[in-house]
Amino acid sequence: MVQTGDTALQGTNTAMAVKGYSNKLFKLGQILAKAGSSDFTEKYFREDAASLTAAGNRDNSNVAKGANFPQVYPNWTEVSGTNRKFGNDGIVYIEDELMASIRVQKRTIFKVAQAIADAKDLYIYTQLTAATGTSGVVAAADAWNSATVANRDSIGDLVIGQAAISANNYDPRVNTFLLLSPKDYGSLQRDDRVIKNPSFKTADVVSNGVVGQVLNMKIIVSTSVTADEAMIVVGNVAATWQSVKALTTKTKEDEGISVTVRSWEIGHIQITDPQGLYTVTGTQV
Numbered sequence: 001m002v003q004t005g006d007t008a009l010q011g012t013n014t015a016m017a018v019k020g021y022s023n024k025l026f027k028l029g030q031i032l033a034k035a036g037s038s039d040f041t042e043k044y045f046r047e048d049a050a051s052l053t054a055a056g057n058r059d060n061s062n063v064a065k066g067a068n069f070p071q072v073y074p075n076w077t078e079v080s081g082t083n084r085k086f087g088n089d090g091i092v093y094i095e096d097e098l099m100a101s102i103r104v105q106k107r108t109i110f111k112v113a114q115a116i117a118d119a120k121d122l123y124i125y126t127q128l129t130a131a132t133g134t135s136g137v138v139a140a141a142d143a144w145n146s147a148t149v150a151n152r153d154s155i156g157d158l159v160i161g162q163a164a165i166s167a168n169n170y171d172p173r174v175n176t177f178l179l180l181s182p183k184d185y186g187s188l189q190r191d192d193r194v195i196k197n198p199s200f201k202t203a204d205v206v207s208n209g210v211v212g213q214v215l216n217m218k219i220i221v222s223t224s225v226t227a228d229e230a231m232i233v234v235g236n237v238a239a240t241w242q243s244v245k246a247l248t249t250k251t252k253e254d255e256g257i258s259v260t261v262r263s264w265e266i267g268h269i270q271i272t273d274p275q276g277l278y279t280v281t282g283t284q285v
Contacts, residue, residue, distance in 0.1 A: 015249035021113035027209035037242035045076035087264030121224040131271035144187035161278040168275035234276035
């Protein structure tokens with residue numbers, strides 16, 4: 001029987017608290033499709049986004065009477081990714097829990113969750129940035145916080161990005177995200193071409209970093225996003241999160257000394273459709 005104050009109950013409550021915090025703090029997970037993984041190294045195939053053309057440059061829109069159909073061949077590139085473990089230990093000494101002027105255990109639980117969420121967000125963004133080089137990385141027409149107000153044209157840069165994604169046969173208006181640093185979001189709000197655009201609106205309730213919408217893209221603000229750039233991501237298409245072990249938390253009590261709050265997660269990101277990514281650089285002076 002579990003009673004109030006038992007370690008088993010405390011461990012359960014702690015695990016729920018860490019997971020609850022992490023779910024709120026983890027911002028970039030929502031842009032990824034989800035899948036399971038069971039191998040240390042996972043191989044997958046990245047499909048060429050270009051529309052197929054007939055071999056030998058034959059015209060597949062005007063097949064001659066009695067002629068054999070032109071043949072088309074899809075292309076895939078084999079890619080591999082290695083699962084990685086995210087984990088932290090948070091230590092709460094009994095003296096701090098009993099006598100500290102702040103709620104040490106609660107803050108430790110929060111910081112453990114925050115550390116994992118931040119590490120995952122940074123890892124995901126770094127991988128997305130590396131893959132964007134195979135699709136589109138284009139400098140802004142001018143800095144979004146240019147001292148010359150007339151030169152600020154973030155809307156123009158984003159429209160060009162959406163056009164580039166459309167040219168790769170993806171729809172940048174469906175479940176697409178715009179990833180911004182806090183400073184660039186501030187610049188976006190200062191741009192008259194943005195705030196007067198009918199597609200721009202702020203979120204009624206900020207959740208998981210989603211602060212609003214522009215050009216049918218959900219705006220996510222995160223400190224994991226590299227300063228001086230903005231990224232467009234076609235959600236649940238461009239990349240997949242391969243999960244081996246979902247976020248797990250356990251507590252370990254060293255009686256009379258401390259309680260250790262341990263959390264970990266195992267998985268990795270697969271960039272399956274890099275053509276669904278586009279990065280605008282040079283957004284800040």
